[in-house]
Amino acid sequence: MSTNVLNQFARALSSGAIRVVDLSQPLEAGTAVIQLPPEFGKSWPFRLEEISKYDSRGPAWYWNNFSCGEHTGTHFDAPIHWVTGKDYANNATDTISVEKFFAPACVIDVSREVAADPDFLLTPKHIVEWEQKHGRVEAGSWVLMRTDWSKRKDAAAFLNIKEDGAHVPGPHPELVPFLAKERDVIGWGSEGVGTDAGQAFRFEPPFPCHSGMHGSNKFGLASLTNLDQLPPKGAILVTPPLKIVKGSGSPCRVLALIQD
Numbered sequence: 001m002s003t004n005v006l007n008q009f010a011r012a013l014s015s016g017a018i019r020v021v022d023l024s025q026p027l028e029a030g031t032a033v034i035q036l037p038p039e040f041g042k043s044w045p046f047r048l049e050e051i052s053k054y055d056s057r058g059p060a061w062y063w064n065n066f067s068c069g070e071h072t073g074t075h076f077d078a079p080i081h082w083v084t085g086k087d088y089a090n091n092a093t094d095t096i097s098v099e100k101f102f103a104p105a106c107v108i109d110v111s112r113e114v115a116a117d118p119d120f121l122l123t124p125k126h127i128v129e130w131e132q133k134h135g136r137v138e139a140g141s142w143v144l145m146r147t148d149w150s151k152r153k154d155a156a157a158f159l160n161i162k163e164d165g166a167h168v169p170g171p172h173p174e175l176v177p178f179l180a181k182e183r184d185v186i187g188w189g190s191e192g193v194g195t196d197a198g199q200a201f202r203f204e205p206p207f208p209c210h211s212g213m214h215g216s217n218k219f220g221l222a223s224l225t226n227l228d229q230l231p232p233k234g235a236i237l238v239t240p241p242l243k244i245v246k247g248s249g250s251p252c253r254v255l256a257l258i259q260d
């Protein structure tokens with residue numbers, strides 16, 4: 001038996017002892033995009049334009065142009081995305097050190113609570129209860145909030161916008177400093193269109209996940225799916241954004257490695 005960890009890893013992948021779970025949503029024209037009040041700038045939806053498809057425009061090749069906002073579909077949020085994180089060194093998609101794109105994940109399952117209350121907020125108390133069963137959220141881990149929200153396949157149900165704004169679960173304002181300071185996580189991930197709750201514009205501070213996580217040089221992952229396939233602890237996430245120069249984020253093919 002080889003003692004080379006990478007050889008062991010390759011063998012475990014080919015034998016199926018390590019499984020790879022895709023935590024990304026399909027990226028297409030119908031992908032839901034965050035809606036902001038009309039006075040703010042707009043993020044483009046995903047758009048695909050065919051260049052050629054084995055035809056007169058290119059007899060042997062198929063390819064497309066695409067356009068979208070950086071924060072479209074399953075995506076990575078860099079610290080530079082928020083004003084609180086703008087002055088950190090190496091805080092953009094092209095400068096974050098690549099080692100940080102591999103990190104363990106803690107998955108907090110609150111799908112039952114969210115089924116009863118779409119405005120459900122995760123608090124430090126929930127994390128402490130989870131830790132009593134699964135052990136501490138270790139420094140450098142992702143905390144992923146499993147809500148099963150990604151099972152809402154219809155964009156209107158997924159965005160869940162009412163007259164008073166969006167109703168989507170997320171982190172409680174008190175949870176963010178707890179995770180950033182007391183647990184020193186690498187970032188926060190959720191199944192909603194963004195990392196904050198739908199009503200977070202009313203919170204103090206507003207958008208506490210963006211404000212507090214990026215203000216602590218931490219990352220975000222939004223529009224995750226298949227969190228129901230992850231164990232509470234033990235998965236490793238692979239999360240490299242595109243190397244957009246000074247990018248604030250990027251669509252991301254988020255993968256989880258699991259040992260069964």
Ligand code: MN
Nearest residue numbers: 071077222249
């Ligand atoms: Mn984002």
